[in-house]
Amino acid sequence: MPSIDVHAPVGLFSAESQAVLAEELAGVALRAEGLEPTPFLLEKSWVFFHRHAVEAVRSGLGTAAAGAVRIQILAPYGRLGAQAREKLIQDATEIVVRTTGDPTQAERTFVLIGETAESGWGLAGLTGGSLVAWAVGQSAATGSGSGESRVE
Template identity: 30%
Template sequence: MPMIDIYAAAGTFGDPHQLAIDAAATVKSVEQVPDIPMFRKNTAAFVHELPSGAAANVDGDGNYVRVQVLTNAGALDRDKQLAVVRQLTDLVAKAAGDPTLTNRTWVLLTEAAPGGWGLWGHAHTNDEIVGAARAEIAKLRQ
């Protein structure tokens, strides 16, 4: 149930809402989690449009995109890490209509600490998240 934050200068993306949907769907797909409401409703992306000049590298260039993906611990093995970085980088460039943006997109992968995944008003451990998913799957099969 990743949370994805995409930061870019205002106007970078023609349709930020569609980018948010596509980013959430991309990470959910790479994660290969069951297509259950728990994951569909709690995998989300947020597109943050920054004012001009609010971001820069050492040289002052501000035409970068930063994508941060927060997952529960162990959600992305090495193959999934590679896939999510590649796919999100390509998605961002496509959404911006700028293929060169692949060279200026930073993707950060972060795992929540045990107990650091707050959902439904509770700080979940990874085992609790897995247990909740199994319980939902069992209910759907009844």
């Protein structure tokens, strides 16, 4: 199950658009991991919004990077193959562009994907490996996921 952070300037996303972003980003991240985004898994996939002043992000030239968005997606180690990461980056960027209604937003959207070792994360007192097995089992039990451990 992914953990997602969205860093964006204050006012870029309304409360309504944040809800849409959260659901859509969690959905594409779960699919990239080979899991169907069931209500159960979506509820356990959290999206944290970090709002900052426009002048808080600067380009390498020292100028304000107006409209800069950074999406950081953490997934369990080994769940994302190269093609899955590439598609996840494309999908996340498209979601931001669609949500803002600004086709040029793609140029200001940076997507960073990280993988966390099985013992480097947890939820409800379970470490990653146990939690992934549990989530895959939940998906398989409901017939809503492939149960595969890696997507290429």
